Amino acid sequence: MARLVIMGGGVAGHTTATFAKKWLGKDHEVVVVTPNSQWNWIPSNIWVGVGQMEKKDVVFPLAPIYKKAGIIYKQALATTIHPEGKEGDDTPFIIIQSTEEGSVGETETLTYDYLVNATGPKLNFDATPGLGDGSGQMGSNTVSVCTAEHAVHANDELTKTFEKAKAGKRQKILVGTGHGTCTCQGAAFEYIFNIEHEAKKAGIRDMLDIKWISNEAFLGDFGMGGLHMKVGGYAVSSKLFAESLYAERNVEWIIGAHTSKVEEGKIEYELLDGTMHEETFDFAMLIPPFSGVGFKAYAKDGADITDQLFMPNGFMKVDAKYDAGAYENWKASDWPETYQNPSFGNIFAAGIAFAPPHLISKPMSSPNGTPINPTPPRTGMPAGIIGKAVAHSVCDMIKAGDDVELHKASMAEMGAACVASAGKGVLHGTAAAMTVYPVVPDFEKYPGTGRDTKYTFGEIGLAGHWIKHILHHMFIYKAKLKPGWTLIPE
Amino acid sequence: MIKEELNFAKNDEFNLTMLPGKFALAMRTCKIWQFFRFMVINVKMLIVVSKSH
Ligand SMILES: Cc1cc2nc3c(=O)[nH]c(=O)nc-3n(C[C@H](O)[C@H](O)[C@H](O)COP(=O)(O)OP(=O)(O)OC[C@H]3O[C@@H](n4cnc5c(N)ncnc54)[C@H](O)[C@@H]3O)c2cc1C
Numbered sequence: 001m002a003r004l005v006i007m008g009g010g011v012a013g014h015t016t017a018t019f020a021k022k023w024l025g026k027d028h029e030v031v032v033v034t035p036n037s038q039w040n041w042i043p044s045n046i047w048v049g050v051g052q053m054e055k056k057d058v059v060f061p062l063a064p065i066y067k068k069a070g071i072i073y074k075q076a077l078a079t080t081i082h083p084e085g086k087e088g089d090d091t092p093f094i095i096i097q098s099t100e101e102g103s104v105g106e107t108e109t110l111t112y113d114y115l116v117n118a119t120g121p122k123l124n125f126d127a128t129p130g131l132g133d134g135s136g137q138m139g140s141n142t143v144s145v146c147t148a149e150h151a152v153h154a155n156d157e158l159t160k161t162f163e164k165a166k167a168g169k170r171q172k173i174l175v176g177t178g179h180g181t182c183t184c185q186g187a188a189f190e191y192i193f194n195i196e197h198e199a200k201k202a203g204i205r206d207m208l209d210i211k212w213i214s215n216e217a218f219l220g221d222f223g224m225g226g227l228h229m230k231v232g233g234y235a236v237s238s239k240l241f242a243e244s245l246y247a248e249r250n251v252e253w254i255i256g257a258h259t260s261k262v263e264e265g266k267i268e269y270e271l272l273d274g275t276m277h278e279e280t281f282d283f284a285m286l287i288p289p290f291s292g293v294g295f296k297a298y299a300k301d302g303a304d305i306t307d308q309l310f311m312p313n314g315f316m317k318v319d320a321k322y323d324a325g326a327y328e329n330w331k332a333s334d335w336p337e338t339y340q341n342p343s344f345g346n347i348f349a350a351g352i353a354f355a356p357p358h359l360i361s362k363p364m365s366s367p368n369g370t371p372i373n374p375t376p377p378r379t380g381m382p383a384g385i386i387g388k389a390v391a392h393s394v395c396d397m398i399k400a401g402d403d404v405e406l407h408k409a410s411m412a413e414m415g416a417a418c419v420a421s422a423g424k425g426v427l428h429g430t431a432a433a434m435t436v437y438p439v440v441p442d443f444e445k446y447p448g449t450g451r452d453t454k455y456t457f458g459e460i461g462l463a464g465h466w467i468k469h470i471l472h473h474m475f476i477y478k479a480k481l482k483p484g485w486t487l488i489p490e
Numbered sequence: 491m492i493k494e495e496l497n498f499a500k501n502d503e504f505n506l507t508m509l510p511g512k513f514a515l516a517m518r519t520c521k522i523w524q525f526f527r528f529m530v531i532n533v534k535m536l537i538v539v540s541k542s543h
């Protein structure tokens with residue numbers, strides 16, 4: 001009997017675990033180690049953050065689902081990886097620390113035959129002074145929508161801001177990225193337009209100054225270098241459409257910005273031209289930069305081998321080309337296909353946890369040497385597809401030996417469908433529905449835009465909102481492993 | 491006064507982009523048109539999803 005241990009039960013880890021268990025059956029063990037007792041459909045946190053959904057609508061308890069599926073569930077944080085085992089015993093293991101009520105902090109050794117790291121991002125609030133509280137958590141100056149709890153808090157603060165506006169006090173709202181190397185601009189984009197939509201509904205739009213701040217070199221970059229779509233016989237950049245939407249909704253923008261300091265009601269930021277500026281606010285939601293969760297790895301003799309498994313940013317090394325060098329040399333083939341760690345063949349990474357070879361957007365920095373560029377997004381669809389491919393590979397290895405051909409899921413060969421909400425409402429909501437193909441542009445295959453413009457498109461409207469709403473229910477249904485769940489694509 | 495064009499004057503950056511007119515805005519929430527777009531977008535997304543798996 002082989003044991004597959006999956007660290008992280010988010011989009012990628014849950015996909016890997018549930019498919020692996022389905023394919024492996026009772027003959028082998030699948031163990032999920034994840035710190036939260038509840039699964040969160042993160043994209044809908046946006047609606048929690050504007051009071052249009054409650055926390056209970058976007059989470060559900062994991063234990064009964066894993067029990068039903070026959071997956072062993074450890075509510076814990078994985079802390080260290082020992083891929084060579086220990087003196088006298090070659091069996092690899094990880095150390096986990098319980099987060100379950102009644103046993104918080106207790107540690108356990110968990111051996112594995114195969115290990116998947118799907119721990120997603122660490123929300124690195126402390127990278128920007130004042131964005132974090134100094135102990136790794138979100139600070140009190142701004143809000144976030146990255147977790148369901150954060151989104152509940154964001155809505156509480158937003159409600160207070162709306163109340164003040166209703167009482168006749170003009171309010172300044174700032175939404176965007178809290179550091180020069182953030183990703184996930186899409187989430188901030190959704191949040192700012194949902195706030196704008198709710199403000200209109202509440203009749204206080206005129207009392208709000210709403211401003212966007214982001215590390216993107218141009219609006220609509222989204223960490224993917226933007227995208228080109230065919231509209232009205234033209235192939236046009238997403239920049240034009242993003243700017244149009246911001247102008248239409250009267251949302252001013254600051255771009256190419258590294259938020260360098262956050263204080264109560266004020267941020268300092270540096271622009272790509274090296275100049276320093278300040279912006280004040282009454283309410284701010286700034287996405288933190290992401291890093292890996294900060295695992296340590298040790299050899300049999302106790303030597304620190306973290307650098308064999310992880311890049312300095314904490315993300316796991318996989319089969320990517322990490323030495324591609326300057327932007328001019330970047331190729332689609334730099335991107336990983338199998339997500340296998342080069343040093344340990346029984347270790348894989350899926351979702352945000354894998355280290356990308358480099359940015360997708362053009363690298364930029366200010367004359368002061370401050371990098372100001374979005375890092376690559378790894379959204380839900382790629383995270384799920386990668387999770388499934390990794391599950392396939394591990395199952396094949398368990399059943400047919402480690403020499404089997406591994407399954408591939410390169411972001412340079414897969415597309416992504418994304419629906420960015422711009423306001424909730426069955427009759428008056430809107431969302432930008434987009435597809436890109438491939439996610440990572442391939443300028444050799446598609447000279448010019450790097451993407452196939454037949455399959456890269458975007459449009460805003462009520463239909464997009466309906467799709468976003470349906471996806472909310474569909475993905476929660478799938479994650480709950482209800483009948484036919486395997487038929488719903490990642 | 492064309493209401494949809496007022497934002498052009500709000501700042502220099504707004505002035506350099508495009509703004510949807512009354513018709514384009516109305517179509518965004520026109521139920522019949524959006525139902526049709528719903529079908530079209532779903533088909534387009536399914537094609538991209540199937541090419542990606
Ligand atoms: C507000 C918001 C809105 C978004 N909207 C969209 C959207 O509309 N469409 C879209 O495609 N994508 C969206 N995304 C991105 C999407 O949520 C991510 O792509 C996806 O969650 C990545 O999956 P993952 O499994 O890699 O990471 P996660 O889903 O973050 O899962 C990581 C898991 O690992 C666990 N973990 C962390 N540390 C440890 C540890 N030490 N040991 C064990 N477990 C650990 C975490 O608790 C978590 O459960 C959004 C993101 C945000 C923040």
